[in-house]
Amino acid sequence: MKSLENEFSLEYVRASGPGGQNVNKVSTAVQLRFDVTNSPSLTADVKSRLIKLAGKRMTDSGVLIIEASKFRTQEKNREDAITRLNELVRKASEKPKLRHKTKPTKASKEERLKEKKKRGEVKKIRRDRQGFE
Secondary structure, three states, X not given: OOOOOOOEEEEEEOOOOOOHHHOOOOOOEEEEEEEOOOOOOOOHHHHXXXXXHHHHHEOOOOEXXXXXXXXXXXXXXXXXXXXXXXXXXXXXXXXXXXXXXXXXXXXXXXXXXXXXXXXXXXXXXXXXXXXXX
């Protein structure tokens, strides 16, 4: 996987929430946009897993948007957004383990049948008693 540094764009916007006098003046929140569908450095299977992982952060046109406004400074929010993008791409590049089908063991089959038989006996006893009460 190549470096993604020149494939995403950063936009600085005003953060919501408390911030004192600077809240309406300083754009500290960061919006990172990464075009997943047109990225040359990601393979097709990584792209599909990334789209699935991104969920509602993905636009209809295939652009991943990560918003970072946890910190009060642009620099920290920028680092946070880039770290989150790298983490998502790292998770998407891990191939999921294949599940191998297994059959129930002979002992577990016998245990299940024994429990069914026992439950049936209890129901049979209850059914026979109902007319006598």
